Amino acid sequence: MKPLRVGIIGTGSIAQMAHIPNYLKNPHVDLVAIAEPDEGIRSTVQKELTDKTDHEIAAYADATSLLRQATLDAVSIATPNMSHIDLAVQAVDSGCHVLLEKPMALTRESADRLADAAARHQTVVMVGQSHRYRNDVSALKRFIDDGALGHVYHAEARMIRRRGTPTGWFTDKEWAGGGPLMDIGVHALDLSWWLMGKPVPVRVSGHLTRAIGADHIDFNGRWTAKMPHNQDNAIFTTEDFAAAFIRFEDGATLNLTVSWAINGPQDDGLKVTIYGDKGGLTLDPAAIYSSEHHVLTNTVIPVGTGPMYQNEIDHFVECILEQKTPRSPVADGRTVAQMLVAIAESADRGEEVAVRR
Numbered sequence: 306m307k308p309l310r311v312g313i314i315g316t317g318s319i320a321q322m323a324h325i326p327n328y329l330k331n332p333h334v335d336l337v338a339i340a341e342p343d344e345g346i347r348s349t350v351q352k353e354l355t356d357k358t359d360h361e362i363a364a365y366a367d368a369t370s371l372l373r374q375a376t377l378d379a380v381s382i383a384t385p386n387m388s389h390i391d392l393a394v395q396a397v398d399s400g401c402h403v404l405l406e407k408p409m410a411l412t413r414e415s416a417d418r419l420a421d422a423a424a425r426h427q428t429v430v431m432v433g434q435s436h437r438y439r440n441d442v443s444a445l446k447r448f449i450d451d452g453a454l455g456h457v458y459h460a461e462a463r464m465i466r467r468r469g470t471p472t473g474w475f476t477d478k479e480w481a482g483g484g485p486l487m488d489i490g491v492h493a494l495d496l497s498w499w500l501m502g503k504p505v506p507v508r509v510s511g512h513l514t515r516a517i518g519a520d521h522i523d524f525n526g527r528w529t530a531k532m533p534h535n536q537d538n539a540i541f542t543t544e545d546f547a548a549a550f551i552r553f554e555d556g557a558t559l560n561l562t563v564s565w566a567i568n569g570p571q572d573d574g575l576k577v578t579i580y581g582d583k584g585g586l587t588l589d590p591a592a593i594y595s596s597e598h599h600v601l602t603n604t605v606i607p608v609g610t611g612p613m614y615q616n617e618i619d620h621f622v623e624c625i626l627e628q629k630t631p632r633s634p635v636a637d638g639r640t641v642a643q644m645l646v647a648i649a650e651s652a653d654r655g656e657e658v659a660v661r662r
């Protein structure tokens with residue numbers, strides 16, 4: 306079988322860290338082209354890629370030229386949030402399979418547009434909810450699918466950074482659509498909702514605030530966008546803390562707390578706790594809490610996160626080759642977008658709101 310011809314739209318931080326190296330490792334893929342408007346980033350990535358592969362990589366300044374000229378089977382889209390849906394719909398309409406970075410969509414209408422386009426073309430459209438591809442998460446999912454939790458009635462998801470506000474366009478609401486809610490909250494919400502068994506969300510109470518904003522802390526690492534926009538965070542129009550309480554149709558509830566900056570202890574990584582009437586689980590550490598023979602039991606799962614991004618890219622490729630629905634499909638991205646929008650709407654109005662679908 307001929308390798309898939311893959312292109313990357315947007316070759317900044319996450320493309321260079323996750324997409325490009327893992328496509329290069331996949332034996333079913335030929336990485337053949339990139340689209341990147343920033344001339345410096347484009348020529349650096351083109352040169353590095355041409356050096357690493359045995360062919361010349363085509364580099365375009367815009368996605369339209371790439372999609373018209375490069376004859377591709379699939380693309381990764383790794384651009385700032387506000388451009389996701391237009392680019393993904395354009396790529397799907399030109400016949401490509403698409404791996405789209407999170408957050409999939411910033412509005413309900415735009416999520417619907419992509420879902421409609423994906424249905425029209427029957428292509429694989431996968432959302433880059435990378436935490437679903439962790440080894441420890443895959444291990445826990447086996448227990449869940451085997452009924453280890455019983456009826457799930459509450460979950461808690463949090464991702465608390467004491468200081469970890471990304472630099473660049475992330476703090477500009479016009480580009481990012483929101484702060485930690487859209488950046489890391491989307492991971493915490495997506496993962497916990499999926500592990501709960503994807504209950505139907507009905508009502509949401511949200512709270513967003515910018516408490517700390519742009520500050521300067523030495524000796525502290527943080528994510529840096531490569532795109533040369535707002536590198537000093539002078540534009541800070543998003544929240545830096547988000548909390549939400551979500552009610553589901555089956556009576557279950559979910560508590561979400563995320564921050565880029567907070568005056569409290571650093572809480573590394575994504576923490577999830579799920580409570581069911583038969584068992585419960587924690588992620589990080591991965592464990593199942595239950596009882597057997599009238600004795601309480603803890604099942605510790607000694608599996609690490611594994612190569613999450615490589616798993617994600619390999620899964621995307623496998624879904625294309627085997628015509629499978631991805632583990633993180635557009636339909637799920639759409640429901641998550643509906644919850645995110647409802648959280649922001651509730652925070653604006655200062656009251657609980659219905660999740661509109």
Ligand SMILES: NC(=O)c1ccc[n+]([C@@H]2O[C@H](COP(=O)([O-])OP(=O)(O)OC[C@H]3O[C@@H](n4cnc5c(N)ncnc54)[C@H](O)[C@@H]3O)[C@@H](O)[C@H]2O)c1
Nearest residue numbers: 315316317318319341343383384386406407435530531532
């Ligand atoms: N899954 C994860 O764990 C993860 C981690 C980090 C970032 N992300 C997501 O990846 C996306 C990119 O984030 P980043 O940190 O790499 O940002 P970045 O600024 O480093 O990279 C974005 C790149 O896209 C280019 N670009 C902008 N508009 C474009 C367009 N219309 N067409 C083609 N290229 C365009 C920019 O010039 C830049 O090089 C965001 O949506 C972010 O939320 C996901």
